[in-house]
Amino acid sequence: MEEKKIEKTKKTTAKKINVEKTSNVVEQKTPYCQYKYTFEDNLAGAMFVYKMNQGKGKKFTLWALLVGFACSIFLIVMDIIEKNTSSLVFDGVLFGFLILLTVFIFVMPAIVKSQQKKLYDSALLDEVDYVKIDIEKDKIIEDFVKNGISINKIQHPLTNLTGLSYDETRIILVFGKMNIVVIKNDALKNITVDEVKTNLLIQLDINKQDMTQTKITPEIKK
Secondary structure, eight states: OHHHHHHHHHHHHHHHHHHHHHHHHHHOOOOEEEEOOOHHHHHHHHHHHHHHHHTHHHHHHHHHHHHHHHHHHHHHHHHHHHTOHHHHHHHHHHHHHHHHHHHHHHHHHHHHHHHHHHHHHHTTGGGOOEEEEEEOSSEEEEEEEETTEEEEEEEEEGGGEEEEEEOSSEEEEEETTTEEEEEEGGGEESSOHHHHHHHHHHHHHHHHHHHHHHHHSOOOOO
16 A cells, blocks of 8 residues: 555656756757837947948058048149159149048038938838847848737858947847847846857857858869
């Protein structure tokens, strides 16, 4: 009789453990972020892509401009000394072109902002109720919702992650050359900001290493 009671107790305990395991599985929900997508979020992403794509190119351009200005001024001075009118006109035009190019470089951020405003308005993103971003192990799913209906759902494989930036407000992700996903820190659910940053930075580092290996490894011709 005592053995039957012990066996029954074991079975009851086993059932409780199974129920607890099942409950734990149910509670492990996919991390996500849901918020009202604004023009400021869009612009923050666009400006990061602009700076990322410039990279070392901007430094090279600025150095080239400095050298160009120095050479142009030297030539103009020499033309004035030698009274070479025809050459002075050409060097003056070149100097003016360098000035216009410099102005264009410094006003480019304002141009990017203006373009992004037009794109944001034309896509009617202000009318979207919210964007939900599911953060899965191998991809980021971006879903724009209006009146309870998904109007644009995009999947971004994490193997395509090429850029990442973050501050106290947002985590900005870039996939490919210019596909942007903005995660708001205060809207994250089922995951912490530090966990998101750590996981994505690890993935970005892996992607960069893969790209480097691809460039180094010579193509085998059949």
